[in-house]
Amino acid sequence: MQPTPILQRAIRRLALTTKQGPHNYYKGNRTGAMGEHTKYGGYRIDWKKVRTYVCPDLTDFNLTPFVAKRIEVRRDSFAHTTSGSPMDGKEYLRKWKEDGGNI
Template identity: 80%
Template structure:
């Protein structure tokens, strides 16, 4: 059973999936290898291929974290909604200096 001619043209333009390729086809996720396999079954990492991410300097960054560091963990103090109430959490967060 084959797809119709119109569908055959559309399939040629689509990305190849693992079901359409050969039985040992592995698509991967474009990450690349960070080393090589040794002849003894191990793996040797090439540290020049390892990705490193640089974080920018955030000292004068204007945005604040969603959870303020000044909120204390209290087990005895909850609003009407209980410990999982979102409105009570946001009320406490704003009272402790959080800004949206």
């Protein structure tokens, strides 16, 4: 059973999948080669092609996590807020500063 000629043309324009290619076809994930295969079945890494990520200097890094670790999740009532209603943004920031958060 074969697809219709119109569908065959549409299939040819789509990206090749591993099921449509030869038995040893490997599509990869667009990362690129880091080296080359040797004739003995090994792999030689070309260190000029290896990606390196440089972490910035964080010695004077003053930011903290936005959520304080000591804030408890309370879903039963809104009595812990000053207004007695659901916590709005200003109330959340006040509670966060109170529990050790700093801006």
